[in-house]
Amino acid sequence: MSDTAPSLKSYNILPGPEMGLVTPEYLESVAAAVRKHEIPLLKITSAQRLAIGGHGPEAAADIWRDLGFPDGPKRPAGVHYIQACPGSRWCKYGQLDSLELGRKLDKAVKDVALPAKTKLGLSGCGMNCCESYIRDVGLFGKKKGWTLIFGGNGGGRPRIGDAIARDLIDDQAVELTRACLSCYAAKAKPRERTARFMERIGAEVFRREVLGEVADCRPDGSV
Ligand code: SF4
Secondary structure (H helix, E strand, O other), rough: OOOEEEEEEOOEEOOHHHOOOOOHHHHHHHHHHHHHOOEEEEEEEHHHHHHOOOHHHHHHHHHHHOOOOOOOOOOOOOOEEEEOOOOOOOOOOOOOOOHHHHHHHHHHHOOOOOOOOOEEEEEEEEEEEEEEHHOOOOEEEEOOEEEEOOOOOOOOOOOOOOOEEEEEEEHHHHHHHHHHHHHHHHHHOOOOHHHHHHHOOOHHHHHHHHHHHOOOOEEOOOO
């Protein structure tokens, strides 16, 4: 097999969709590119993104170009993705608008440099369909506001994140998320994920540190 021959193990995440939101135009572009290159695997990932597989590097580069990203995937350490459920605007159980909060967070933290990849999961109610307790940053909505969870992980060493504060309005949730990520960026070791970081420094120390920076947040020591 040559270097450029398709490998059954090739696997690329396509650019977009943000928070799983797609448009007919985006889907048509993806469908055209997949047909053009006879891509054998097109898959929705658990992170609400689209993946292609079974192709060579040239096809991957061409598809990224066709979708408007000529430089291909960028993988800086930082916010890897923001997942969000339909939230109160679309789901009958929703208490708060997780998609709207996702848009605000995307603007506020998407380009922040961090020690390791960091995933955000936003759920519009306590059912936690976006598994907010096992994301690096998780938020879920209740009648009185957002609860912010930090340091969760769903991988090989899973960890339930620590509740940092509750009853937050959108702006407080964004501000506190920024404070949590700043603290993590300043104190974590290189490539240390939030779960291991929280185990090392302790939830109480972290909570004191970040809540000191953000006024009017109601701390929550209980998970
Ligand atoms: S977390 Fe709540 S609001 Fe979001 S999809 Fe699930 S039930 Fe609906």
